[in-house]
Amino acid sequence: MSITAVAEPAALTLSDRCDRCGAQAFVRAILPSGGELLFCGHHARAVEDALRPQASVWQDQTEDLHARPEPADD
Incomplete structure (x- = not known):
C-alpha cells in the first residue's frame, strides 16, 4: 500500500491573474x-x-x- 501526500497549494498573490480576463485571481482549480x-x-x-x-x-x-x-507601521 502506498500513501501519497497532497500538499496544500500556496496562497494566491497579487501577481496571480485570471486565465479568462487577466484580473486578480482568487480561485485556483487544480x-x-x-x-x-x-x-x-x-x-x-x-x-x-x-x-x-x-x-x-x-x-x-x-x-x-x-x-x-x-495599516502600515510607521
Missing part, C-alpha cells in the same frame, strides 16, 4: 492531470458548477475580496 486554472471571482462563479466536480483541488480565496489591508 486538475487531476496536474494542470491548474486561475479565475477572478466573477469567472470562477461562471464555471464553478461545471469545473469544480472535475477538479482535484478547488482553492477559493474570494473572502479576500472584501478584506481590508492592515
Whole structure:
C-alpha cells in the first residue's frame, strides 16, 4: 500500500491573474492531470458548477475580496 501526500497549494498573490480576463485571481482549480486554472471571482462563479466536480483541488480565496489591508507601521 502506498500513501501519497497532497500538499496544500500556496496562497494566491497579487501577481496571480485570471486565465479568462487577466484580473486578480482568487480561485485556483487544480486538475487531476496536474494542470491548474486561475479565475477572478466573477469567472470562477461562471464555471464553478461545471469545473469544480472535475477538479482535484478547488482553492477559493474570494473572502479576500472584501478584506481590508492592515495599516502600515510607521
